[in-house]
Amino acid sequence: MTLRREAFLDHVKERGEYDTPEEAERAVRVVLALVGEVRAQLAARLPEGFALILLNPLQSAEPLPPERFVRATAAWIEGATEQTANWDVSAVLSTVADTAGKDLMGQILLQLPVGYDLLFGRPQPT
Template sequence: MSMRREAFLAHVQDRGEYGTPEEADRVARVVLALLGAHLVGAVRAELAARLPETHALILLNPMQASEPLPPERFVRATAAWIEGATEKTALWDIGAVLSTVAAAAGDVLTREVLVQLPPGYLLFGRPQHV
């Protein structure tokens, strides 16, 4: 059962403390495009099936990554794609989106997603103030 777009964005907006759903959407698109490049096969398809259609399509048609990004490079790449972002704000943005993705996916699928990522992805928890 996929999450409705409004519910998904409300969740991201709430977790990331964004002013508008549009801001939450902009951040979600960047993070999902980067995440999608790291996932393959049934896991990516199953995760996409739990997301709203517009966001599922981003996950399924990602930017091509030449190699899986370790967490710190994932953060740096996110910061590069979000206007005005720093690594610290990007980390927050990633937490807001991926904790929402994890909630939509459930524990079992989230574990399967983590298996496909380089080690050290602690980004599926709530965003942390540092």
């Protein structure tokens, strides 16, 4: 099931408590540009414009550790701190997790370094 662009942005805007859809879209674009493997399967469930970000072949082949992912996000968003970037990442990735569904999220989390489960809002038992 693919979520419509507006609905996806509405979810991110609500979770990130952004004032405008443009702020939510900025967060989505930055966070998705940094996401690692399983891109094609995840892209199939996202609105087309955001799916294309995941399918860009220029992205990093190795996923960053969660802390570095958040720092990289902060570096790409003007005026962001690690705390605000963590908020942006969580708003986007928790919406992505809802869209992906349980099975695909399980595959995604297996391919990412430990700690991403929290960024996706899907804490895994230790």
